[in-house]
Amino acid sequence: MSPFLAVVRRDLLIARRQGGGSMLAVAFFVVVAALFPFAVGADPATLRRVAPGVIWVSALLATLLSLDRLFQADFEDGSLDVLALSPQPLFFTVLAKVLAHWLVVGLPLVIASPLVGILLNLPIEAFPALVAATLIGTPALSLVGAIGAALTAGIRRGGVLVPLLVLPLYIPTLIFGVAATADPAHATEPLMLLGAVSLVSLVLAPLASAAALRLALE
Amino acid sequence: MPNAGIIGLTVDTLTCRRGEHEVFAGLSCGVRPGGVLYLRGPNGAGKSSLLRILAGFIAPAAGSVGWDGEDVAADPQAHRARLHYVGHLDTLKPVLTAAENLSTQAAMLQEKAYVDTALRRFGLANLRDLPARFLSAGQRRRLALARLAAVPRPLWLLDEPTVALDAASAERLEILIAEHRATGGMAVIATHTDMNLPGAQTLLLEARQRVVAP
Numbered sequence: 001m002s003p004f005l006a007v008v009r010r011d012l013l014i015a016r017r018q019g020g021g022s023m024l025a026v027a028f029f030v031v032v033a034a035l036f037p038f039a040v041g042a043d044p045a046t047l048r049r050v051a052p053g054v055i056w057v058s059a060l061l062a063t064l065l066s067l068d069r070l071f072q073a074d075f076e077d078g079s080l081d082v083l084a085l086s087p088q089p090l091f092f093t094v095l096a097k098v099l100a101h102w103l104v105v106g107l108p109l110v111i112a113s114p115l116v117g118i119l120l121n122l123p124i125e126a127f128p129a130l131v132a133a134t135l136i137g138t139p140a141l142s143l144v145g146a147i148g149a150a151l152t153a154g155i156r157r158g159g160v161l162v163p164l165l166v167l168p169l170y171i172p173t174l175i176f177g178v179a180a181t182a183d184p185a186h187a188t189e190p191l192m193l194l195g196a197v198s199l200v201s202l203v204l205a206p207l208a209s210a211a212a213l214r215l216a217l218e
Numbered sequence: 219m220p221n222a223g224i225i226g227l228t229v230d231t232l233t234c235r236r237g238e239h240e241v242f243a244g245l246s247c248g249v250r251p252g253g254v255l256y257l258r259g260p261n262g263a264g265k266s267s268l269l270r271i272l273a274g275f276i277a278p279a280a281g282s283v284g285w286d287g288e289d290v291a292a293d294p295q296a297h298r299a300r301l302h303y304v305g306h307l308d309t310l311k312p313v314l315t316a317a318e319n320l321s322t323q324a325a326m327l328q329e330k331a332y333v334d335t336a337l338r339r340f341g342l343a344n345l346r347d348l349p350a351r352f353l354s355a356g357q358r359r360r361l362a363l364a365r366l367a368a369v370p371r372p373l374w375l376l377d378e379p380t381v382a383l384d385a386a387s388a389e390r391l392e393i394l395i396a397e398h399r400a401t402g403g404m405a406v407i408a409t410h411t412d413m414n415l416p417g418a419q420t421l422l423l424e425a426r427q428r429v430v431a432p
Contacts, residue, residue, distance in 0.1 A: 001325050001329060002329065003325070003326050003327070003328075003329075006322065006325035006326045007326055009322070009325070010322040010325075010326065013314065013318065013322065014311055014313060014314065017313035017314060018313050076307075077307055077308065077309055077310060077311070078305055078306075078307025078308065078309040079309045079311070079323075081273075081275070081303055081305060081307075081309065082309050082323050082326060082327065082365070083326060084275065084298060085273070085298045085299070085301065085302070085303060085327060086298075086299075086326045086327055087295070087298075087299040087327070087328070089295060093326075217270075217275040217276075218270075218275060218276050
């Protein structure tokens with residue numbers, strides 16, 4: 001087994017043993033979205049109009065929920081030292097941890113997104129675009145989030161800083177994700193831009209996270 | 219390159235700065251294959267900082283660390299892949315069993331690992347399926363040290379490895395280090411207690427550093 005797969009397998013095993021990671025994110029996602037009919041009123045036309053925005057903001061918040069522990073747990077128990085001595089560059093170790101985070105948190109959000117769509121009276125023809133957009137966009141949420149998690153890994157109570165650091169960086173994903181979901185007839189262009197955001201994050205986020213983790217190792 | 223042709227680990231006029239504070243300056247020492255270097259000195263003398271510099275976690279303010287005559291800064295990735303660092307923290311996940319903790323660590327360090335042998339070497343074979351949260355402090359320590367035996371690497375950097383170990387476990391560690399040295403391995407050990415390692419050199423870290431003969 002390559003060190004990359006070893007890191008993915010380890011994080012998935014820990015998530016499974018600790019339990020609740022996926023369920024917590026999905027429950028949070030659904031509960032936050034379900035608050036909106038109470039807040040803006042249950043008028044179907046209003047809900048239909050706000051649904052794409054609400055789904056995406058809820059997904060961003062649900063992703064943030066578990067992000068602060070992504071590297072902090074490894075920093076606190078010394079595992080970061082072991083990860084850093086792996087024969088693969090730290091870039092790939094970060095990427096492996098992000099992949100595990102996406103499998104635990106991002107993918108369940110993709111699967112749960114149609115349910116939230118139903119709750120918010122999203123038109124049926126928008127569902128394929130919604131699933132495609134969350135599938136393409138949620139990796140960017142995990143990737144960009146890793147930067148905030150790495151920067152705060154060595155800071156006591158640094159978890160509270162993660163949303164402040166990360167949420168502004170989520171804006172491009174939010175804009176293109178909502179655009180693809182709100183106008184399913186013209187979803188191709190925003191979906192491609194969403195893919196571009198994810199691809200750029202795929203290269204830059206592990207680079208930035210690895211640099212931040214090196215500082216935490218000092 | 220002043221250390222060209224020297225085999226093993228060399229430290230050349232190393233200076234360590236933590237914030238504004240200079241921990242030590244102009245430190246030179248070395249370990250040859252089969253050698254052990256004790257780091258001794260009062261708390262705050264820089265033993266742990268030196269170990270973390272040797273591991274490549276901290277960049278030295280001045281000076282260099284060499285391996286077989288080459289500056290390790292030229293290829294930090296290769297350097298990190300040839301060493302073990304066992305610090306104060308136990309690097310264990312409480313939800314994983316003893317065997318899972320060791321095998322996941324070993325798999326991240328190297329494709330082929332000797333997990334069962336390593337557990338046996340530290341008397342942990344009968345605890346292999348016990349979650350790490352139920353282990354005692356000494357057992358946790360032994361499990362952290364077991365990765366030395368699970369993944370062979372030539373350079374061991376140990377920060378007070380005998381803390382929380384009973385006499386029998388400390389002896390197990392000494393035997394493991396002796397075997398490691400017999401195959402040309404090296405160890406740098408920060409410790410306050412006496413270990414039974416014949417021929418080990420001692421580096422005293424204080425106001426003025428010097429290498430003391432065994």
